[in-house]
Amino acid sequence: MSRSRVPVLAAAVGATAALVTPVTRATRGLRRSMGVTPTGIRSPQYRDGAFHNRLPSDVVASGNQGSMAVDFARKGDRGRPEGAVPLVTPDLPATAAGLAATWLGHATVLVEIAGHWVLVDPVWSDRVSPSASVGPKRNHPVPMELADLPRLSAVLISHDHYDHLDTATIDALTAQQEMVFVVPLGIGAHLRRWGVPEDRVVELDWDQAHTVRLPGLDDLTLTCTEARHFSGRGFTRNKTLWSSWAMTVGAGKKRRAVFFGGDTGYTPAFADIGAAYGPFDLTVLPIGAYDDRWSDIHLNPAEAVRTHRDVRGGVLLPVHWATFDLAFHTWSAPVEWLVEEAAEHGVRVAVPRPGERFDAGGDLPVDDWWTAPAGRWAGLPDANRKEG
Template identity: 35%
Template sequence: MRKGGNPYYEGPVSDHFDGVRFFNPGGTPPRGLAHLLRWQFGGGRVRWPRRYHSPFPQARPDLTVDGDRLRVTMVGHATLLIQVAGLNILTDPVWSHRASPFAFAGPQRRNAPGILMDDLPPIDVVLVTHNHYDHLDLDTLSALQAEHAPLVVTPLGNDTIMRRAVPDAEISVVDWGDWVDLGDGVVIHAEPCHHWSARRTRDRRMALWAAFVIETPAGKIYHVGDTGFHDGINYRAARDRHGAFRLANLPFGCYEPRWFMASQHQNPEEAVMGMLACGAEHVAGHHWGTFRLTNEGIEEPLRALEAALDKAGIERTRFKALRPGEVFDVPA
């Protein structure tokens, strides 16, 4: 156990770390046990089908994408393969059947991964936004290390968790505002988002969460794994720091009931507002349709997203709700 009772990280106090726990400046902490029980036993969950097959076949990506091309392929949930500037980047990779600490219980996949792990191109970089089980999967990271040995970029404290399963991984640990220069004009920046972290009951907010900006010669990409909207503060700040984005990868599912989820998961209308606030020309929508984590029906995010885009006067083709196996060649 590290000093102060934090098992993952020890460092100086900052505007988002009190010496033991991280927090969202001016934001809302996660709700407590009483609220969790109220949600879990309060009813209102819409039944999901046991299987929700993607209309797209499993993709077999090219080995590399270069020039001014930018390609995103959906694996599932928040796992995306980003191919740009000759690099292959995976976000929050989860190939496991369950997003859970247990192999026998917890949210299970409703569709197969959109890329077989054996069909992945050589993976250069893995971005892990935070340590919730639907984003940080140690079995997947171990398999990727054995086959690809990528650089893993993750916020403070998450490296401690990873090294228990993948001791030989190359991990670059970042705080908000830090960056990793990969050379050839590619820089990964760590940015704030409004979320939290936990792997068990007593480690809440003891590892940091983050969004990422990927600066490339083909344009800038804003990747958000999970976030509450937080009045758009972080979206506007990202645009102020980096300018507009060719692509934003934004979550738009797992948002009901709002009284419980609003501070941690934005809904489709908020995702559209975030698209506008950060100046994204195109959006790859994720965090829906694979793991049942919240109350809404499996296709409710799609209908709500279409309504929000129409209301905002945005062409639906600019915000693509990606399904496993779907390949999005982002217009220049």
């Protein structure tokens, strides 16, 4: 080979490496994060090789794929805050209170119920994706380290989408804690693939329950309840179940109850859940990533308020907004709409900053902290809101 060709070859190799290296980083751990397909499923919700909602549901309304592609190309940064999101380092008590909650961003909440600590849909990764370098990235850091969590009674998972079931977080919780993972049917296959011991995996169908018994505490009952959504971590959908959750402890005046909606569209089944398992002192409900084109599987803020009333809720904690840009509305639109809707219907809401703890029986965080970081996106019209 002539000397004149060596630099050309080196440049070509360097260019190839520059392309391959990001791809390699993006795909590292991809197969493991995607989990596995469960087998042997038996459920009234499972037929023809997949789970189904009881109420017919479209993930995206037919005929809207083209408009979504155009909107995505035009959306820019409207789903992200212009300024820094204010965070609070959680100030947790030595023992869990009767009823309190700490929102840690998106759908991740640390619930205190009658002395139990329950963590729901824990996600600590920077991106909600099978890749560590590609996919929706956080708008703000997690307010606390995983290692600083108290001793948990249970972890609840609503479904297996990446913004609710995070492989790296599951790995850390498995190593650092001893609690059980209570999950909808099929998700246990993912957990076992990731090394969670069999005796720490509890899989439930809708209306099935698991009781956590710990010394010195009243029994905690975790009931898997209906939701209207879908599942999937790869190219196939609905091989695992999705759910909401009812958490209850005690009876009579000592009863404490929390409803976690997970990720869901509106369904009349929420009224049935309220009748069967309510009333609930606290509801934790998604308000973000809504759009008319997928209204069957995501609540908008008005529907969240309706769901709260259906399940007979006391205080409403809105989640599933602020942390990841997953839709076309502006960053602050969900909370702006929610606050107005709640006031119209006399619903008590808590709107904490990420990391801010509140007691459901005390003063609730309601001050507007979101307008300043929203910047020019604050208060803009939302095409999903209809007059009248």
